[in-house]
Amino acid sequence: MAKTVTQYFDDLRDTRVWRSIFRSGTGTSTLHRSLAIQQNVFLHLFSTKVRRRMVSVGATWYLGTLTLGTFLILVITGILLMLYYHPSVPQAYADAKDLQFVVSSGLFLRNLHRWSAHAMVFLVFAHMFKVFYRGAYRPPREFNWVIGVILLLITLLLSYTGYLLPWDQLAFWAITVGSNIASAVPLLGNRIHFLLLGGNSVNANALLRFYVLHCMILPLTAIFFIAIHFWRIRKDGGLYAHPSEPATLRARAAAVGKEAQ
């Protein structure tokens, strides 16, 4: 009897090499499926079990996942753009133009990076509104809300630092104005302004500093907090369920019963 594709795949999953990588192996039992999540370094950040209605579109509109999606697009397109972009005063603007008119698919990648950045800012806000209006920020999830606010700030800083890199008039004056806002900090303002720009005006040092912030420091910080953000979903009791939902009421009744004993 001819084997089906699924059977070939199951055979593959039973090979020694596969089992050395994915230890859970074949099987559809709850244990097997739990292990498949727990034993994967990426998936173990998430809950092993999720209520079916919590992963329905209506519950979250997938806004957090979509935000992650735009972030991944930004990382990939950003790394590709870095292959043609020099963060130096004589070359930055010319490189941006080259990406637009000379490099194959450069226009597509640059625009994808730009629109994903806009979409990410929009989605972060939408995600926060959804979380806020569902009341999903309340204890025990209050710390994850704080992490979310940090991620919002990192998102805005990523947008801001990326704005300078094309090195056109818009970029120059936007960063001139933006960095002067930092000077308004009491006492330390001018020092912060100097450190941010690496000088007294928006110049070569500022371009390089914003490049390093945009391509290294802020993305790594974002990844660090994103990992905590996802892990806290599991640690704070999984995806949020509204208090009026039957499962939540049952769980609360059980908890109260346990306390009474």
Place this chain on the structure above:
Amino acid sequence: MADEKHLPESAAGLNRRAFFVKLGLGSLSIAAAGTAVFAYQFLSPNVLYEPSPTINAGNPESYPVDSVTLDVNSGIYIIHAKEGFFSLSAVCTHLGCLTAWKPDLGIIACPCHGSRFQQNGQKIEGPAPKPLPWKRMWVNDDGDLMVDRSTDIRPLQFVRV
């Protein structure tokens, strides 16, 4: 209290473990403070490859009386008033945009957020918190007008040539 030296607590109220914990935390604090100082010094450039703050504005005779000339690259105005020459920063005191002289209105205006200044730098309106500062100006040995952009002076100190 003859056997005081046998107690685990020493005269300073410290046993050995607490002493080493304090020593360790103290060392770490000093190291952290040193790292902060090191980071601050590292991030502040000691040499700047920026344009010199001193500008040679050329021959005074190239500026007619009652003229306001903007030097876009250095961000200053060279103004020849009836009382004499003076130099004004062209950088708006609000958020650092480059202002422009409006000859038909006789004012200096900022394109970013609408601040307006008089010819002598005094603010007329807008979000700018301070007047445009006067810059130190002098005539060098060759008879050229010089401006030091890094030095603000009190207003109404005209240079007569």
